[in-house]
Amino acid sequence: MSELTLPARVALVGNPNSGKTALFNALTGSRQKVANYPGVTVERKEGPAVTPAGLTVRLIDLPGTYSLRARSLDEVVTRDIVLGRLEGEEVPRLLVCVADSTNLRVALRLALELRRVGRPMILALNMFDIARHRGFDIDLGRLSAELGIPVVSSVAVRRGGTRDLLARIDEAIDEQGVQLASTAAAASWSEPNAAQLRATQREADRILDAAVKAPGRPDGFTRRLDHVLLHPLLGRLILLAILFLMFQAVFTWAQAPMDLIKSGFDGLAAWAAVVLPSGWVLSFVRDGVISGVGSVIVFLPQILTLFFFILLLEDFGYMARAAFLMDRIMGGAGLHGRAFIPLLSSFACAIPGIMATRVISSRRGRLATILVAPLMTCSARIPVYTLVIAAFIPARTVFGWLSLQGLVMFGLYTAGIASALGMSWVFNRFLWRREPGEPFMLELPDYKRPVLRNIALGLVQRGQIFLKRAGTTIFAMMVVIWFLCSVPPAPPDAAEPAINYSLAARIGQAIEPVLRPVGFNWQIDVALVPGMAAREVAVAALGTVYSIAGADENPGELGRVLTAHWSLGTALALLAWYVFAPQCASTLSVVRRETNSWKWTAFLFSYMLALAYLAAFVTYQAAAALGAG
């Protein structure tokens, strides 16, 4: 098939915060496809757009960049596509350089750099309405004459705001005929040095002085709001309040849909029991597929709630401010200011947290964040914590008003946060001591009214990525865990629950001598195997091992059995274990994917396991020494 028969490829390039993605959303709507570039975890967004002449073009949204000098994985993709160097990626017929009309100096330097590559290009002055409102008087004709390329204005967030741009795309594609795969300029491109960058900036400044007849005013709203939101003290209190609200939302709003999903999967399991003959097929479908995938999908409402806030705050322009406020605190632990949001997300579930580390441009900063994100107390630990706390910690108050149970819960959360910061410090100190971290430099964009459509599109994409993962890698893990828990089947005259005859029980019994010093009996060891599916599954597994039907719906009953079988030392050791243990196959599979490395995944698993063992050992031995063993 020749390239002529395919719709022309048009690439959007621009600075971060130029409204490029909003423009892409406006042009393609919900028809966009999100995937990854092969071999790297950089998002590849493509979608069709229809021009006024009825021509369909394939738009691709390239990662935002300040220059073609690629500094992060994202920017490498942008550079290589623009230069036509990326294997398996078609060279764009046309570049659309998207510029923030209120911040043209930086944008025009990029445009000049792009122009040198020698590909057909259009400059789109985006957010033109805001610029006009703030008093900028920009002579499009003059700008176009100076640059030697078409210049159009665009307003991504208004209906009809992309009409001029689409019309120009029509003309540009019409004029050029077949585009060469590689221009001489693109082939001989080399990184500009500081002197060349300065010269390009001077040229951009000269053009702007000629084409911008009146400079605009700074955005008064942003100025006033920043005085409050970036205030050293008040700003932090507001950030804390926003976080508190997010937490509330994640744990309360998401509850109803989570219950609904759970009962949906329970209903599905019951239906499977009716239509399928009992035996291993039913066991596989019900206990492996339905309950395994269900135990992960149940987190979808929490993940969507969390991403709703993240996308909303990002669209508004607050996220960069949060990174500004948190930079010093995170920096002390060797983390990037931008690591703050991924770590926060990990309170719901480490999976979206690890996915959110893509915003960190430095590879090392991103890796450090991925390695400590699973230490944050995710919501799957809560069922385990509440079960053990309710059974073993007396419901009384200390200091007259503090609930002892609440205090223990708070202590477990604090242990998670402290260990995440501590481990990051350790990694930076010992793993990477030869390379100091990248400096924190971040543009703080003007605040903008969030566009619901952009947030909705973002949410749908996040949800799809999560569900796809639950349906592939996570599903495969679940099948393995089911296999361990149900093969070989129990003999017909079995007196004990079926899991006690399975491979999982054998693993549990085999590791029992290793875990005896931390106070675990073999029943706990067996429950740890299915607990790899998701931490909370361990609760149901404990119920199965102690032959209590429906233990996850009736934790009181299980709690009574546990108090009869476990010492206080064992219970506390299990809590300490769960603060650190890498007890989640889904997280490991996501870490593998995002780091693209088995080595780092194995490292994560090993260090967390070592910490868990150490913490449980110290807890149990201390409790035993005090007479609670």
Place this chain on the structure above:
Amino acid sequence: MTVPLGAAPVGMAGRIRAVRVEGNEHGLSADELERRLIELGFVEGARVQILHEGLFGRDPIAVRVNEATVALRRREAASILVEPERG
């Protein structure tokens, strides 16, 4: 007379006279940091003003550079020499 942007108080406004990166404690080579600063708009002649600063060690700072606002740490901002405006 010029002052390093990294040492200036909130409210200081002026024009950049030089961007000169010295030493190698930034996690980047001096040349790379210089290029990144230029790409963010910190270039000779640009108008800058310090708008905000952090709580601990008055770090990081938020700087208005021509029509943009950029957050960075004082250590990196020390490479930017500014001639303060009078008044």
